[in-house]
Amino acid sequence: xxxxxxxxxxxxxxxxxxxxxxxxxxxxxxxxxxxxxxxxxxxxxxxxxxxxxxxxxxxxxxxxxxxxxxxxxxxxxxxxxxxxxxxxxxxxxxxxxxxxxxxxxxxxxxxxxxxxxxxx
Numbered sequence: 001x002x003x004x005x006x007x008x009x010x011x012x013x014x015x016x017x018x019x020x021x022x023x024x025x026x027x028x029x030x031x032x033x034x035x036x037x038x039x040x041x042x043x044x045x046x047x048x049x050x051x052x053x054x055x056x057x058x059x060x061x062x063x064x065x066x067x068x069x070x071x072x073x074x075x076x077x078x079x080x081x082x083x084x085x086x087x088x089x090x091x092x093x094x095x096x097x098x099x100x101x102x103x104x105x106x107x108x109x110x111x112x113x114x115x116x117x118x119x120x
Contacts, residue, residue: 002026002109004095009114012085020080020114022095030073033098035107036080038091038116048093049080050104058104063089085118092116 008020020036035050049059049069057069068081078095093114096107 002097004097004109004111006093006095006111006114009093009116011117011119014085014087014118014120016085016118017081017083018085018116020082020093020095020116022078022080022111024076024078024095024097027097029076032100033102033104034071034078035096035098035104036069036078036093037096037105037107037110038089038093039113040088040091043091045094046091047105050098051078082116085116087118087120090116090118 003025005023012018030053033050033052036048037045038048039045048063049067051057051069051071066084071078093116094110096110098104099108
């Protein structure tokens with residue numbers, strides 16, 4: 001059974017930083033691309049960033065230069081380092097698994113999410 005468990009969210013002031021973690025289990029983690037997505041109140045799901053098994057990364061324009069995605073295949077964990085946070089980054093952040101051969105914004109499993117709130 002695929003399980004994705006996010007952690008690390010919280011309340012931070014604008015300009016601050018947070019590091020999200022996602023512990024994965026139930027599949028061969030190193031073989032799959034992983035992504036982070038977010039959903040702000042009243043809005044749809046927005047893809048944020050993806051990382052392939054070989055470490056290749058990709059980002060949405062809205063977070064490029066501020067967020068860094070990484071993974072530790074030995075610990076089946078993917079991270080999202082978020083710097084220079086803005087109030088518009090406030091959202092529920094999800095970790096998602098990407099099926100083989102699909103694009104980073106095409107998920108088949110995601111976790112319960114971790115809340116990030118950025119105050120102005």
